[in-house]
Amino acid sequence: MTDEPSRPRSRILPLVTPENEHFWRGGADGELRFLRCRACRTFVHPPAPVCPECLSFDLAPEAVSGRAELLTFTENHQPWIPGFDPPYLVAIVEIEEQKGLRLTTNLVNCATEDVRIGMPVRVVFEDVGDGVHLPLFEPAED
Numbered sequence: 001m002t003d004e005p006s007r008p009r010s011r012i013l014p015l016v017t018p019e020n021e022h023f024w025r026g027g028a029d030g031e032l033r034f035l036r037c038r039a040c041r042t043f044v045h046p047p048a049p050v051c052p053e054c055l056s057f058d059l060a061p062e063a064v065s066g067r068a069e070l071l072t073f074t075e076n077h078q079p080w081i082p083g084f085d086p087p088y089l090v091a092i093v094e095i096e097e098q099k100g101l102r103l104t105t106n107l108v109n110c111a112t113e114d115v116r117i118g119m120p121v122r123v124v125f126e127d128v129g130d131g132v133h134l135p136l137f138e139p140a141e142d
Contacts, residue, residue: 022061027125027133
């Protein structure tokens with residue numbers, strides 16, 4: 001096993017739609033963006049046409065800090081997608097601004113043995129082309 005998981009060499013691009021482009025293209029500006037309800041201020045992810053808290057349709061993209069907490073992770077060793085070479089870390093992070101606002105992502109720039117549940121992480125973006133910037137996370141400085 002290597003000290004640091006290799007980063008995948010290629011990724012399958014998401015389908016960018018008017019409903020989700022704020023999320024996939026925000027990284028070009030260095031921003032992690034989610035829909036936020038203007039009525040009750042709840043962040044909504046994945047994107048939906050209505051707020052799950054107050055049922056308002058008044059949602060708009062808003063940037064968050066990009067800081068999060070690592071909730072769980074696994075090191076993948078299976079070559080599920082050609083060109084997406086393992087090993088790599090798959091993680092679920094909870095965004096600092098709202099309890100329950102979570103992303104499934106990749107953890108990068110750290111060795112598996114240095115990863116700890118509860119560790120602070122921050123967003124970094126990978127430009128994968130076609131204007132898409134994937135939000136990945138790396139250890140944050142305390």
